[in-house]
Amino acid sequence: MWCDDEKCKDCLLLPICMGGCPLHRIKNKKEAANFNLCSARKDNLNKFLEYHYGKRKMQNSTTTPTLV
Numbered sequence: 001m002w003c004d005d006e007k008c009k010d011c012l013l014l015p016i017c018m019g020g021c022p023l024h025r026i027k028n029k030k031e032a033a034n035f036n037l038c039s040a041r042k043d044n045l046n047k048f049l050e051y052h053y054g055k056r057k058m059q060n061s062t063t064t065p066t067l068v
Contacts, residue, residue, distance in 0.1 A: 005019065005025075005037070007038075008020075008037070011038075011042070013039065013041065013042050013045075016039075016041075017038075017039045017041075017042075019037065020035075020036075020037030020038065020039070021035070021037065024037060025037055
């Protein structure tokens with residue numbers, strides 16, 4: 001697997017974030033940098049989903065249906 005981070009392998013969001021920024025991952029490994037690879041969405045998933053649901057709901061309510 002391309003992502004050898006144990007924390008990522010077990011993460012529910014791996015299919016979404018794909019392991020974070022590849023450049024940051026390389027710098028963490030090769031240069032002992034300390035970039036946080038986890039998305040801010042992981043810690044705030046409920047708020048993130050509620051925000052996007054509300055935004056999508058508002059967009060759909062303002063869309064005028066077209067007749068075919």
